[in-house]
Amino acid sequence: MKNKTIIVSNRLPLQISIENNQDVTVSPSVGGLATGMKSVHQEGDSLWIGWSGLTEEEVNPEIQTQINNAAEKEKCLAINLTEKELDDYYYGFSNRTIWPLFHYFMEYTKFDEEQWKGYKQVNEKFAEKIIENLNDGDTVWVHDYQLLLVPGIIKASKPNVTVGFFLHIPFPSYEVFRTLPWRESLLKGMLGADLLGFHTYDYERHFLSSVSRILRHETQFNEITLKNRIVKVDSFPMGIDYEKFEQAALEHFEKTQDQKSELQVRLDQHLDTQPGSKMILSIDRLDYTKGIANRIQAFEHFLEKYPEFKEKVRLIMLAVPSRSNVPQYQKLKREIDELVGRINGKFSTVSWTPIWYFYRSMPFDNLIDLYTSCDIALLTPRRDGMNLVAKEYIATRTDLSGVLILSEMAGAAHEMNEALIINPNNYDQIADALKQAYEMPLKEQKSRNRIIQRRLKRYGIKKWADEFMKALEGTKVNHISKKAK
Numbered sequence: 001m002k003n004k005t006i007i008v009s010n011r012l013p014l015q016i017s018i019e020n021n022q023d024v025t026v027s028p029s030v031g032g033l034a035t036g037m038k039s040v041h042q043e044g045d046s047l048w049i050g051w052s053g054l055t056e057e058e059v060n061p062e063i064q065t066q067i068n069n070a071a072e073k074e075k076c077l078a079i080n081l082t083e084k085e086l087d088d089y090y091y092g093f094s095n096r097t098i099w100p101l102f103h104y105f106m107e108y109t110k111f112d113e114e115q116w117k118g119y120k121q122v123n124e125k126f127a128e129k130i131i132e133n134l135n136d137g138d139t140v141w142v143h144d145y146q147l148l149l150v151p152g153i154i155k156a157s158k159p160n161v162t163v164g165f166f167l168h169i170p171f172p173s174y175e176v177f178r179t180l181p182w183r184e185s186l187l188k189g190m191l192g193a194d195l196l197g198f199h200t201y202d203y204e205r206h207f208l209s210s211v212s213r214i215l216r217h218e219t220q221f222n223e224i225t226l227k228n229r230i231v232k233v234d235s236f237p238m239g240i241d242y243e244k245f246e247q248a249a250l251e252h253f254e255k256t257q258d259q260k261s262e263l264q265v266r267l268d269q270h271l272d273t274q275p276g277s278k279m280i281l282s283i284d285r286l287d288y289t290k291g292i293a294n295r296i297q298a299f300e301h302f303l304e305k306y307p308e309f310k311e312k313v314r315l316i317m318l319a320v321p322s323r324s325n326v327p328q329y330q331k332l333k334r335e336i337d338e339l340v341g342r343i344n345g346k347f348s349t350v351s352w353t354p355i356w357y358f359y360r361s362m363p364f365d366n367l368i369d370l371y372t373s374c375d376i377a378l379l380t381p382r383r384d385g386m387n388l389v390a391k392e393y394i395a396t397r398t399d400l401s402g403v404l405i406l407s408e409m410a411g412a413a414h415e416m417n418e419a420l421i422i423n424p425n426n427y428d429q430i431a432d433a434l435k436q437a438y439e440m441p442l443k444e445q446k447s448r449n450r451i452i453q454r455r456l457k458r459y460g461i462k463k464w465a466d467e468f469m470k471a472l473e474g475t476k477v478n479h480i481s482k483k484a485k
C-alpha cells in the first residue's frame with residue numbers, strides 16, 4: 001500500500017454550514033495554511049483531519065452523512081465537538097491558558113483543571129481519528145497549540161509512523177512556560193513528534209531550554225536525545241502565497257472606475273478631499289496580542305508631538321472579530337471603541353476624521369484595496385508568532401512604494417530588517433517612525449521594499465511546506481541510522 005500524509009489542524013480548511021436545518025454547503029476556505037499545504041494535500045496522497053466548525057448538538061445523522069460525503073470529496077475528515085468540549089478545549093484551555101501564556105500575557109492566563117481535562121479529552125479524540133486512519137509508514141503533520149498532546153498519543157500507539165509538528169505561535173521563555181501546572185505533559189506530548197518546527201530560532205531555543213530544564217533530556221544544537229529516538233527541532237519561518245497577492249494587486253490597478261469596489265471609491269475620495277495626505281493601514285484579528293490599543297495611543301501621541309500632520313494622515317483600522325466568547329476579547333473591543341471615539345472626538349475637524357475604524361471581516365478584494373491604497377502599514381503586535389499581514393502588504397506594493405512600520409515582537413521582524421522596526425510599547429519611537437515614514441523619499445522606499453520582496457518571493461508558503469516535509473522525511477533516515485548503531 002502507498003504511504004500517505006495526514007494533515008491535522010484544529011479547523012478543517014473548509015467552510016461548512018447548515019441551511020434550513022437540512023442542507024449542507026461545503027466550500028474550501030482560502031486561508032494561508034490551506035494554500036501552503038496545497039502541494040502536500042491536493043497534489044499528494046493525503047487526508048486532512050480537523051474540527052468541522054459545528055457542534056454535535058447541531059448535527060443529526062442525516063446531516064452528518066452529507067458532511068462526510070462533501071468532506072471526503074475534498075480529502076478531508078470532519079470531527080464534531082460537543083458544546084462542552086468546545087468550551088473547555090477551545091475557548092477554555094487553548095484560548096484562556098496556552099494562547100495568553102505563550103504570548104507572555106500571564107495576567108490573562110487561567111489555570112483550570114476542568115478545562116485541562118477537556119483539552120486532553122479532545123486531543124485524544126483527534127488522535128483516535130488519526131490512528132483509525134493510519135498505516136505503518138505513513139506521515140502525520142500536526143498543526144498548532146490546540147493539539148500539543150496529539151504527537152505523543154500517536155507515537156505511543158504507532159511508533160513506526162513519522163510525526164511532524166509545527167507551532168504557529170511563539171514558544172515562551174522557560175521562566176514563563178514553567179508556571180504552567182501541566183508543563184511536563186505538554187512537553188511530552190510535543191516530543192511525540194520526530195520533527196518540531198517553529199517560526200523563529202528564538203522560539204526553538206526557548207523550547208529546547210524548557211525541555212532540558214523541565215524534562216532533563218539531553219539537547220544539542222537542534223536535537224533532543226530521548227531513550228529510544230532522536231527528536232529534531234528547527235525553525236521554518238512561514239511565508240505567504242506571494243504570487244497570489246502580487247497578481248491580485250496588478251489586477252486591482254487595471255480596474256476601470258465602474259469596476260471599483262465601494263470601499264475603493266471611498267478611499268479614492270479621501271485623496272480628493274485631502275490632497276497630499278497619506279493613509280496609514282492597520283489590519284489584525286481583534287486580539288490583545290496585536291497591540292491595537294497601543295497603536296491608537298501611539299497615533300494620538302504622534303498627532304500631539306507633530307501637530308503639523310493633522311489633516312495630513314488618516315489611520316484606517318480593520319479589526320476582524322475573533323473569539324468574542326472570551327471575556328478579555330469583549331473587554332478589548334470596548335476599550336478600542338472608546339479609544340477611537342475619544343481620539344476622533346478630540347482631533348476631528350469639519351473635513352477630517354483621523355481614524356476610520358472597521359470591525360468586521362472583509363472579502364479578499366477589499367483587503368487588496370486596503371493594501372494597495374495605503375502609503376504606510378503600521379503593525380504593532382505586543383507578541384506575534386509571525387504576522388503574515390506585514391508580508392502581504394509588501395507583496396502587494398508592485399510599484400515598490402510604501403513603508404512598513406513593524407513591531408520587533410513579531411516573528412516577521414527577523415526577516416524584514418529593512419522595515420522601520422519599533423518597540424510597540426515605545427509611543428515616542430512609533431511617533432518618530434510615523435514621521436519618518438511620511439517623509440521617506442520614494443527612492444528609499446523602493447530600495448527597502450525591493451530587498452524584502454526578493455526575500456519573500458524566495459521563501460513563499462509552498463517552499464515553507466515543502467521544506468518542512470523534506471526535513472520530516474529526513475528524520476526517517478535518522479530513525480534508521482539510530483537503530484543500526
Ligand code: ADQ
Nearest residue numbers: 032168238283285320360361362363384385386387388389
Ligand atoms: P493570526 O494571528 O491570525 O495567525 P496573521 O499571521 O497576521 O495572524 O494572519 C492573519 C491572516 O488573516 C492574514 O493572512 C490576513 O490576510 C487574513 N486577514 C486579515 N484580515 C482579514 C479580513 N478582514 N478578512 C479576511 N482575511 C483577513 C497565527 C499567528 C501568527 C502567524 C499565523 C501563521 O498568531 O503569528 O503568522 O498564525 O502561522
